[in-house]
Amino acid sequence: MLLSLQAATVRFGGRPVLDAVGLDIAEHEVVCVLGPSGSGKSTLLRAVAGLQPLDSGRVLLDGRDQAGVPAHRRGVGLMFQDHQLFPQRDVGGNVAFGLRMHGVAKGRRATAVQELLELVGLPGAAGRAVAGLSGGEQQRVALARALAPRPRLLMLDEPLGQLDRSLRERLVVELRELFGRLGTTVLAVTHDQGEAFALADRVVVMREGRIAQSGTPLEVWQRPADEFVARFLGFDNVVQATVAGAVADSPWGKLPVPDGSPQGARTLLVRPAGVRLAPADEGLPCTVTARTFKGTHVAVRLQPLDGGPRLEAACTLRDAPEAGAPVGVTFDLAEIAVLD
Numbered sequence: 001m002l003l004s005l006q007a008a009t010v011r012f013g014g015r016p017v018l019d020a021v022g023l024d025i026a027e028h029e030v031v032c033v034l035g036p037s038g039s040g041k042s043t044l045l046r047a048v049a050g051l052q053p054l055d056s057g058r059v060l061l062d063g064r065d066q067a068g069v070p071a072h073r074r075g076v077g078l079m080f081q082d083h084q085l086f087p088q089r090d091v092g093g094n095v096a097f098g099l100r101m102h103g104v105a106k107g108r109r110a111t112a113v114q115e116l117l118e119l120v121g122l123p124g125a126a127g128r129a130v131a132g133l134s135g136g137e138q139q140r141v142a143l144a145r146a147l148a149p150r151p152r153l154l155m156l157d158e159p160l161g162q163l164d165r166s167l168r169e170r171l172v173v174e175l176r177e178l179f180g181r182l183g184t185t186v187l188a189v190t191h192d193q194g195e196a197f198a199l200a201d202r203v204v205v206m207r208e209g210r211i212a213q214s215g216t217p218l219e220v221w222q223r224p225a226d227e228f229v230a231r232f233l234g235f236d237n238v239v240q241a242t243v244a245g246a247v248a249d250s251p252w253g254k255l256p257v258p259d260g261s262p263q264g265a266r267t268l269l270v271r272p273a274g275v276r277l278a279p280a281d282e283g284l285p286c287t288v289t290a291r292t293f294k295g296t297h298v299a300v301r302l303q304p305l306d307g308g309p310r311l312e313a314a315c316t317l318r319d320a321p322e323a324g325a326p327v328g329v330t331f332d333l334a335e336i337a338v339l340d
Contacts, residue, residue: 001059002027002185003048003153008057010043017043020057021208025153030179030186032196035206036232041189044206045155048187049078053233061153072101077151079142079159085130091117091141092126098149102251105317116144119178143175147184154179156188160195174197193233197221205229223337225268230339236312237275241268243338251308255331272299274335275313275323278328285312288325293317302329 003025010018017040025031048059050071061067066074077098079232085094092113099109113188120140133141139160146154159175160168176199179186184208190196196203197217204211205220213225222227230238241250243266248255250268257268276283277300286302289310300319302311311329321327 004060006058009055011055016209028183030201032200033189033204034196037207040209041206045189059289075152077146077154079146080157095144102149120144154186186242230269235272257296259340267339269337271335272312272314274332276330278330280326282328285331288321288323291320
């Protein structure tokens with residue numbers, strides 16, 4: 001493993017903000033750590049970088065304990081949300097900074113800067129002033145600067161957090177392609193699950209200083225570990241139910257569940273795509289309380305007439321009923337998960 005955290009613990013005022021975290025990252029792997037504010041994800045990043053000492057536990061890089069190793073000797077790259085570019089230096093001077101600190105000869109620095117700027121999509125920008133760059137361009141310069149010393153591990157702290165949505169969506173695709181081309185090992189933290197799922201080979205969800213779930217984006221999306229993870233990912237159709245065989249007795253009636261589901265008192269997740277709208281005299285009778293256009297679909301909010309928990313359905317704009325309309329609801333087994 002390139003990076004290994006073993007029972008890594010950090011306390012602030014006696015309260016653990018990292019609580020005995022264990023995490024391994026293989027060479028060339030892209031791992032994104034997700035979590036709400038205060039979950040410990042940025043502290044984890046700072047601990048790996050050497051900017052935050054551990055109270056207990058270990059950080060290993062290439063199997064070597066990093067206790068007492070200062071940040072500038074760990075061989076890792078770090079890029080912050082606000083880029084932290086040097087305003088008094090031009091683009092080339094910013095990118096070359098790490099190379100100069102590592103003793104790279106001046107002639108070689110100029111060549112490397114040119115190559116890196118081409119790599120991040122800013123060819124010929126070395127002489128431009130930082131103040132004249134757009135947010136996306138500053139993001140690219142910061143990335144080139146972080147990549148310049150060829151770090152064995154690149155760490156990104158909310159790398160796209162200050163950019164508008166369309167630019168974020170475009171850059172995350174470019175970053176994914178770039179890291180794959182370079183074979184870069186990446187540890188990134190973000191609160192944006194869309195960003196994490198698009199970028200990562202593996203997603204780690206944190207809660208109150210601990211890892212709540214770790215898995216591929218598809219694994220985490222299809223089967224959240226628990227109610228916290230499901231709700232953090234934006235799923236609202238989560239209820240308590242009793243599972244017996246292939247049926248769950250829920251506030252929405254008896255729902256089918258996958259074969260082999262855990263039995264007894266469980267947490268049930270129905271993804272919005274699994275809430276199917278039907279004529280009012282079929283299935284669970286509901287009233288449409290609201291609908292919200294999401295770009296790729298319409299989120300329809302439903303209130304069961306029996307007073308049960310509200311539901312969210314996903315459907316096309318063409319098929320979305322108006323607020324106040326009576327509808328029936330049926331459930332698709334393929335979109336139902338019994339959470340452990």
